[in-house]
Amino acid sequence: MTPTRALTSAAGDAVDAFTPEDLTVALLLGSLVLVVAVVAVRLSLRSGLPSLLIYLGLGLALGESGLGIRYDSEQLTQSLGYAALVLILVEGGITTRWSGIRASVAPAAVLATVGVAVSVGVVGVVAHLVLGWSWEVSLLIGAVVASTDAAAVFSVLRRVPLPRRVSGMLEAESGFNDAPVVLLVTALAAQLAPGQEAEPWWRLLGTAGLELAGGTVVGLLVGWVGARVLRVVATTSSALFAIGVLSVAVLAYAAADSVHTSGFIACYLAALLLGNLDLPHRPSVVGFATAVGWLAQIGLFVLLGLLASPSGFADQVVPALVVGAVVLLLARPLSVVVSCTPFRIGWRVQAFLSWAGLRGAVPVVLATVPVTAGTPGVSWMFDLVFVLVVVFTLIQAPTLPWVARRLGLDAAHHQVDLAVDATPLSDLGADLLEIDVGPQSRIGGVRVFELRLPPGANVALVVRDGGSFVPRDLDVLRHGDQLLVVAPAGVRRQVERRFHLVSRGGRLAEWAGGPDPDRRRARPPGRPAVRRHDPDAPD
Numbered sequence: 001m002t003p004t005r006a007l008t009s010a011a012g013d014a015v016d017a018f019t020p021e022d023l024t025v026a027l028l029l030g031s032l033v034l035v036v037a038v039v040a041v042r043l044s045l046r047s048g049l050p051s052l053l054i055y056l057g058l059g060l061a062l063g064e065s066g067l068g069i070r071y072d073s074e075q076l077t078q079s080l081g082y083a084a085l086v087l088i089l090v091e092g093g094i095t096t097r098w099s100g101i102r103a104s105v106a107p108a109a110v111l112a113t114v115g116v117a118v119s120v121g122v123v124g125v126v127a128h129l130v131l132g133w134s135w136e137v138s139l140l141i142g143a144v145v146a147s148t149d150a151a152a153v154f155s156v157l158r159r160v161p162l163p164r165r166v167s168g169m170l171e172a173e174s175g176f177n178d179a180p181v182v183l184l185v186t187a188l189a190a191q192l193a194p195g196q197e198a199e200p201w202w203r204l205l206g207t208a209g210l211e212l213a214g215g216t217v218v219g220l221l222v223g224w225v226g227a228r229v230l231r232v233v234a235t236t237s238s239a240l241f242a243i244g245v246l247s248v249a250v251l252a253y254a255a256a257d258s259v260h261t262s263g264f265i266a267c268y269l270a271a272l273l274l275g276n277l278d279l280p281h282r283p284s285v286v287g288f289a290t291a292v293g294w295l296a297q298i299g300l301f302v303l304l305g306l307l308a309s310p311s312g313f314a315d316q317v318v319p320a321l322v323v324g325a326v327v328l329l330l331a332r333p334l335s336v337v338v339s340c341t342p343f344r345i346g347w348r349v350q351a352f353l354s355w356a357g358l359r360g361a362v363p364v365v366l367a368t369v370p371v372t373a374g375t376p377g378v379s380w381m382f383d384l385v386f387v388l389v390v391v392f393t394l395i396q397a398p399t400l401p402w403v404a405r406r407l408g409l410d411a412a413h414h415q416v417d418l419a420v421d422a423t424p425l426s427d428l429g430a431d432l433l434e435i436d437v438g439p440q441s442r443i444g445g446v447r448v449f450e451l452r453l454p455p456g457a458n459v460a461l462v463v464r465d466g467g468s469f470v471p472r473d474l475d476v477l478r479h480g481d482q483l484l485v486v487a488p489a490g491v492r493r494q495v496e497r498r499f500h501l502v503s504r505g506g507r508l509a510e511w512a513g514g515p516d517p518d519r520r521r522a523r524p525p526g527r528p529a530v531r532r533h534d535p536d537a538p539d
Helices: 003-017 020-047 051-062 074-095 098-131 135-144 150-157 164-176 178-192 201-233 238-258 263-274 282-307 314-343 347-355 361-366 381-406 489-512
Strands: 418-425 430-437 458-464 467-469 482-488
Touching: 020 051, 020 282, 051 282, 051 381, 074 164, 074 238, 074 263, 074 282, 074 361, 098 135, 098 164, 098 178, 098 314, 135 178, 135 361, 135 381, 164 178, 164 263, 164 347, 178 201, 178 263, 178 361, 201 238, 201 263, 238 263, 238 282, 282 361, 314 347, 314 381, 347 381, 361 381, 430 489, 482 489
Parallel strands: none
Antiparallel strands: 418 430, 430 482, 458 467, 458 482
8 A cells, every 4th residue: 555545544534533423513512512601601700600610510511420421531631721721821921911910920929939839838738647648649639739720810800809919919820820830740740650769859849940940031032032023024914913922922832841841931921921012903912812711711621520520529528628628728828928928918918818819720630640640549639629629619709809898908990991902004114003982081072182192193083983084183082982093103102101191181191190100200399208098008
């Protein structure tokens, strides 16, 4: 048989294994799951529960105990789970504004490293003493449940109005702590595999530190180079540009993992960099990244629900409650105190951070690592972690708004409803900006000349009530208007900054509105300094 004929035969066998009828069934189930998942978001918002619980329930309903779909591959679950986590981290990085987390990065980084080590140690000690597990298994369980979940945290932050420093710390921590936890779980599981010798703890920590440092360098480098390339080749197609941005962030994961450094920290930092470099088409990039992140969450949680076997849950309820209680009431608070006290973060913020350490898909995915690594006698770990995540999500998530109110942290922050999209006009050396004036923006009622745009920038067109017109200087802008602004490429950032300034402060923004974020007004000599209460400041 010739190579061509053999290749054709192999392709034919693959096609026979998955017929058009199978495709129809797969598309039918997949589309129904997605439709139900989209509808479930509304239920999630009303109930206060993260949507992950509904998606896990969908997976259980489709599994052997429900519709009878048989799925039992831990290896495939781990691979697809890692892929989903990459997309979720990329979405988190792109949608996170650096200005919102800058003050929280240092304590969040300590909480994601030192705090993780404290949590693993506490859970390991209690599990060994109370449940009688070996030290190796106890520490492995502690590592598996140490990571807060980015998807769960981001979904809760969308509906709990918190001071920016607190929400920024939760965002940054959930983006940072996946990487060290994955490294730790992988190393501990490998040491328990047959034929492996245990390495000293200091060598494990040193290896993890080097991989995190390497992943940081790779992520920032790929993100910076990718941003420069994308800015040069940017086109008027916002959809194509959004694909390019996500591809660069995913490339950071692959590049870092290829050189044996942390791919998870690399993709998150690359996405964070790309999301904060004022690239064109930002609204489209954010919208696309958010959609991909939702799709990854739905697929991941449904997959984990399919893998779970309810018949094994009963035996793990008591251990799951013990481990979960230790995490919630002892390990998490202690890790927060150790990590945040040096930064003079007040007790109210620390108390909320302790309660807001939600677990989600990451621990459930990591519970498959010992099985795929060949660790003997730990097949029960997946069921235990699954029960722990469900039970304590039911306890923590609905109570977060109440806890925030009781601690005096439910500060609703004013957010200007203004969307800015930029499209490059490379041949003209200019940018075309599309400005959407939202219902809360103070641009409504401002005349065109009162915008005081930088030289060379002009409002070229106003789209209003289905029509459009070329505005004059005395024309009044309204809520709901869409403005097309042409600006020289060199002043685009100044134009965006000016629109945000007027949107916050109105026509008198230069004197009485929010200050330019890149300038500080000097205090006249002799005038006393005025201290304003900052709800984000520590106690």
